[in-house]
Amino acid sequence: MTRNQSPTNRRIDLDPAEALRLLGSVSLGRIVFTRQALPTVRPVNHALDSGDIVIRTYEGAALTSHAEEADGTGVVVAYEADVIDPDTHLGWSVVVTGYAQLVSDPAELDRIRELLQPWAPIEGMDQAVRIRPELVAGVRLTESSETRTAPG
Numbered sequence: 001m002t003r004n005q006s007p008t009n010r011r012i013d014l015d016p017a018e019a020l021r022l023l024g025s026v027s028l029g030r031i032v033f034t035r036q037a038l039p040t041v042r043p044v045n046h047a048l049d050s051g052d053i054v055i056r057t058y059e060g061a062a063l064t065s066h067a068e069e070a071d072g073t074g075v076v077v078a079y080e081a082d083v084i085d086p087d088t089h090l091g092w093s094v095v096v097t098g099y100a101q102l103v104s105d106p107a108e109l110d111r112i113r114e115l116l117q118p119w120a121p122i123e124g125m126d127q128a129v130r131i132r133p134e135l136v137a138g139v140r141l142t143e144s145s146e147t148r149t150a151p152g
Helices: 016-024 062-069 106-115
Strands: 009-014 028-035 038-049 052-057 075-084 091-102 127-143
Touching: 009 016, 016 038, 016 075, 016 091, 016 127, 028 062, 038 106, 052 106, 075 127, 106 127
Parallel strands: none
Antiparallel strands: 009 127, 028 038, 028 075, 038 052, 052 127, 075 091, 091 127
């Protein structure tokens, strides 16, 4: 049996604070939103800002137009990030579900532009979306010999 087929690996559910900490330790994730009544997934870079996830986008992007049309609460999205070793299948995965809103305050937008530089040089990438987490779920995939004390 190869290492990645080991039955001794186990799954540990993470508390929301640990899950957000791990999400904040990487800069790439995937945003999931609805476009023309179908789920759409886009890879984006992100930053954590006071417990919220912020991403940069551009005017005319599918997510930007949806977040702009929202009734004030935002549009429901999911955001996922992970680090999983392809050989051992060990690592972690975090999924956040929440409301995405287009950032409209000029001072906040300027601050986010300084905080987060887009990976792809797309013309007009001067908008930002803030995702306020409502549900945070995460798992760590470990070897069964590793122990972890549960919080509380």
